[in-house]
Amino acid sequence: MEQQQRADEFPAHGDGLWDVDIAQLFSAPAGPAPALPEASMTWMHSKQRDAPRTPASLGDMDESTSGLSNQDISYERKKSRAKITRVEVNTGFDELLAPQEQPCQDHPARIRALEAENERLKQQLNASPAHHAAAVATTSASATLHSNGSTMLWIPCSITPLVSAAPPRLTMHLPSTHKAVVHKKPRKAPKTTSLSSSSSSSSLSVLVDTCPHVLRFLDGVMLTRVAQTSHEWKRRIMDGKQAYLWEALIMQRWRIPKDEILLLTRSFTAMYHKWKYLDQSMLLPRGAYTKDESVVAMGRGQGLDLWGVLARRSNSRTTRSVWRDGALSVMQIVELRLVVQNMSSCPVSPTLLSIGVHPFQVLDASYGSHFTPRWIAVNGAQCSISDDSVVLHHMDFGVIAVYVSCPHIEFEEVFLSSARMIQVHCGRGDASVSIEAQFFNPNRDMQRAKHVV
Structure with a gap:
């Protein structure tokens, strides 16, 4: 059991x-x-x-x-x-808890001694004034030294400074071992305009950063000149964000619709390159009497562009019947249409009677009102003005019809091979400027190239 x-x-x-x-x-x-x-x-x-x-x-x-x-x-x-x-676990815990279980008898005694010393220091600080702190500290220390015969001496020390003013700093001037450096006066450099150009460029850059639409007041030629001043301006103006500027300039100068700009010169994707190509090739502005016309002369100068367009006939002959002095006569006449565009900031007024086609003669009113030089279009719109009242402002263009007498020349191609230059005088304010356009002659150019070779 x-x-x-x-x-x-x-x-x-x-x-x-x-x-x-x-x-x-x-x-x-x-x-x-x-x-x-x-x-x-x-x-x-x-x-x-x-x-x-x-x-x-x-x-x-x-x-x-x-x-x-x-x-x-x-x-x-x-x-x-x-x-x-x-x-083993219990043994490890016992070893860890053993030091904590030991009675700490010396800690309370040390704490009480520190508290008593702290109270004594507080009483001394409160009894003595601030400006006699050093003297009091010395007296108490000496008294303590005489009264206490032991080797240990307690001197009261304050943690915070009793004197508000900072002690004076001692500065020692040591003799310098380095040789004195003598600064030479810089040589006078010749005056340049780099400072003015840089300041104007920086001010313009700040203005453009503040108001980017300021660039709208500059045409393509001015923007190109600004881009040539520095790499920063070149990067800024040719940036894709400025494509709207070049697009607006193309539409204003050449009268090309917005939807046709992308189809024009497809090899160039950037608007700036499109504008540059059209400017260098001197494309004819679109308008009345300028669409699908054959350009036979071209010139640029004094802020003006000049084109010569031949009004071709169906039979390519120059012979026409002219009524003059009450009788009908036969003459060889060629009709030319001169396109003038103002690219300068100043308005210009072309003089009709000053137009010349060398080496031939331009007909005037003596051959009849029909052969008088006149404006037939302004800014793409048809008109009929036979005086000098037309003023072309910036990017405005007009078409002038003139009749040129070419005796003994029966065909238009022969006339083009014989013509040399078109010259037009324009009034610009109080001054007068002249612009010329050279005729295209492939045969003459080929002969000149052979002669050079």
């Missing part, structure tokens, strides 16, 4: 060490010790954590635990894999 109660207190699935009855151990005769069960041996060997496990040892453990349930087997395996036991 007593053995049965002990068996209930220590079940078989507990630690294997307690599976052996202690009473049997004490009552057993002297001799070899009874063998412990395999479970107890497994628990004892689990403390040897560093010993490597071999398949044979694992097989022995499986054979020893074959009589146990799956839960007991899992528990035994986990316990055998443990790296630390409960006893």
Whole structure:
């Protein structure tokens, strides 16, 4: 009965060490010790954590635990894999808590000594005035020195300074070992305009950054000149963000619709390059009497552009019937249309009677009103003005019709090969400017090239 109660207190699935009855151990005769069960041996060997496990040892453990349930087997395996036991954990905690459990008797005594010294220092500071702090400190220190016979001397020291004024700084003037540097006067440089140009450029840059629409008041020629001043201006003006400026200039100068600009000169994608190509090729502005016309002469100067357009006939002949002095006569006449465009900022007024086509003669009113030079279009709109009242402002253009007498020349191509130059005089304010346009002559150019070679 007593053995049965002990068996209930220590079940078989507990630690294997307690599976052996202690009473049997004490009552057993002297001799070899009874063998412990395999479970107890497994628990004892689990403390040897560093010993490597071999398949044979694992097989022995499986054979020893074959009589146990799956839960007991899992528990035994986990316990055998443990790296630390409960006893070692408790021992470690005891070692950590041991210094904290020791009585600290010296701490309260030291704290009380520091508090007493602090109170004594506060009483001395409150009793002595601020401006006698040094004297009081010296007196108290000397008194303490005479009264205290020990080797230790307590001198009160204040953490914060008692005197508001800062102590004077001692400055020492050491003799310099370096030689004195003599600064030479710079030579007078010749006066240049770089400062004025840089200042004006910087002021213009600030103005453009503040108000980008200021560039709208500049035409293509002025923008090109500004771009040539520096790389920064070139990058700024040729930037894709300024494409609207060049697009507006193309529409205003050549009267090209916006939807046709992209189709024009497809090899150039940037608007600036499109404008530059049209300017260098001197494209004829679009308007009345300028569409699909053959340009035979071209010139540029004094801020004016001049084109010569031939009004071709269906038979390409120059012979016409002219009524003059009450009689009908036959003459060789060619009609030319002169296109003048003002690219300067000053308005100009071309003089009709001053137009000349060398080496031929331009007909006047003496040959009839029909042959009188007149304006037939202004800014693309048709008109009929026979006086000098037309004034061309910036980017305005007009078409003048003149009739040229070319005796003994029957065909227009022969006339073009013989003509040399067109000359027009224009009034600009109080001054007068002249513009010339040279005729295209492929045959003459080829002969001149052969002569040069």
